[in-house]
Amino acid sequence: MQRAAKIQFLRLFFILIFALAGASAQDWVRIEINRGAPIRLAVPDFKAASNDPQTAPLNTVFNQTLWSDLDNSGIFEMVSKSFYPLQTPGSPGEIKLDAWGNPPPNASFVAFGNLGISNGKIQVQGWLFDDKNTASPQVLGKQYQEAATPDNARLIAHRFADEIIYRLGGGIPGVAESKIFFISSRSGHKEVWAMDYDGAGQEQLTHLNSIALSPRVSPDGSRVAFSGLRDSWQILLYSLDLGRLISFAHFGGDNFSPAWSSDGSKFAFSSSMRSGHPEIYVTDATGSGAKQLTAVKGSDVSPVFNPKTNAQIAWVSGRTGLPQIFTMDADGSNVQQITKEGYAVSPSWSPNGLLLAFAWIRHYGPGAPGGQDIYIMDVASRQFVQLTHDSGRNDFPSWSPDGRHIVFQSTRTGSEQIWTMLADGTHQQQLTRTGKNSMPNWSYK
């Protein structure tokens, strides 16, 4: 799996550079990530396998979720349902492979199965068949059973989707069961909220009744660090297991934008604890042993560890005037300026450690065209690609654990809302619609 992932990332990297080289005539370019040869996948609705009145509504939830997960993954070309054979297969005995593998569907793979309710439980059987391998077509055969609720219908669909994505997407686990943490003001105060990666199940976590900002989930998914307004701004920890705040070190001054190292052993954040100036500090996982990494005039904030190595930190500094993205080694040495023009903020390091996503007003100044958009940059070559265009102010990109998606905030609808897109800028989807929602952070798995 490790090897497969590596190959996938190298391919991603290669395509990015290729697209940049071939697009010099345009003001901006689009890139293709993992889409060299999209796999044609057919997903007929699962067959109802019981007469229980709950079957139809839960099957609808399941089918919609499965389709949307596979479509969102960015690795499939979903074969339109209008091309499907009239007979819907509910089990391997009912499928006629040539009817799916030839035109009009011309699918490479077909995912199918059945869903029934018995004794208050949903039971799902799902298969993935390779249409071109008639001798031994079965790639996957899975069974699931959970209490019969809409949430569980969604959960089973996510699990089956992730199995398919893992099997056909280069051995990289899917993100259908991942979570997004964010700030919402819909309760009247800015609090930390959580939702599924597709926007379902939005739920309030904190009740500070002041202001909570910059949520960052721990690599093991058990805690969320954020900056909360008490007498001063403090780094606070919320335990998802306990459903409440747990203690963390208290620092002098104001403390902002916490970040975890990907092994969970270190924290980086911005603090005015010593000099009064916001500087980047690193502590261990308990908040002790604070070590100051920056000491140059100008604000320093928004640190993020390179999740592949934890040996580098990218952050935002105002030392040259307007904020720019910089990188340094995790001990504060070897400072490199990454962006050199405009207003660049909110770096997020891709899981493979090669790319930085960030928000950039590239042509900044009176009368300059362009808004604040999401870009990704190859750290080694400094080549960059713009992912959002002409669509309000976009900020706070955060990578999905598979490196194929980016969640971000945008004002394109008139208020701050949370959106996702594939890492090539396509498939942009709005996840939140109630109140103002901002500062999304995608879980590590």
Add this chain to the structure above:
Amino acid sequence: MKPSKRNCIVVFTALLLALGVSGCGGKKPVQQPQTPPPQPKPVTATLSASPTSIERGQTSTLTWTTENADNVTLQGKKVDPSGSQSVSPGQSTDYHLVATGPGGTQDATARVTVTQPQQTTTTTTTTTTQSDEELFNQNVVDIYFDYDKADLRPESRQSLARAAQFLNQHPGWRVKIEGNCDERGSTEYNLTLGEERANAAKQVLVQGSVSADRLQTISYGKEKPVCTESTEDCWQKNRHDHFELLK
């Protein structure tokens, strides 16, 4: 400020007690048996106050005696020929006794001097707080910044110099300096920009001899705008340091 508040309450309580005492104490006239004069004798009158000097809210006792008078007034009001009375004047007062009899008229005067109490004179604590804050807000005023800058404008340095002088006259007062930004740009970067703005003001106050431990800084970034329109006028109002008196 805490101890002085408590003193005010003590003074206030003492005043109430004193008023109560003056209401039900005193007025114990001593009846002098009158003997019909065979012939007019000279009228005499004496008036004394004890003590002659009080703090506002305290009481003094007036004592008077007369001889050969059939009409005696104190401050124009008829009183017994001899007696005593507690008084609690709000300001220094001359008390005037007039005794009239067949033998003529005689008067006597006593002065009760009223001094200011050593603590604040007002009687309720809320009035004190408001006036402190009004005074503070008149002398420690908001300062404003250029876009994406934490550098102090010349007029900001002048107003901070005045603020430092004022704070040096009120050494017990502590100050919260709140740095703020306009709505443009990133939430996290604006928090640190607000921090730099608050810190810039703090450094000038410290240079003006205000002790650093009296000054607390906090940034609200763009989280607490005073104005919510997307205009330069409104943005300018939001790019400011605000100062709060901490009690």
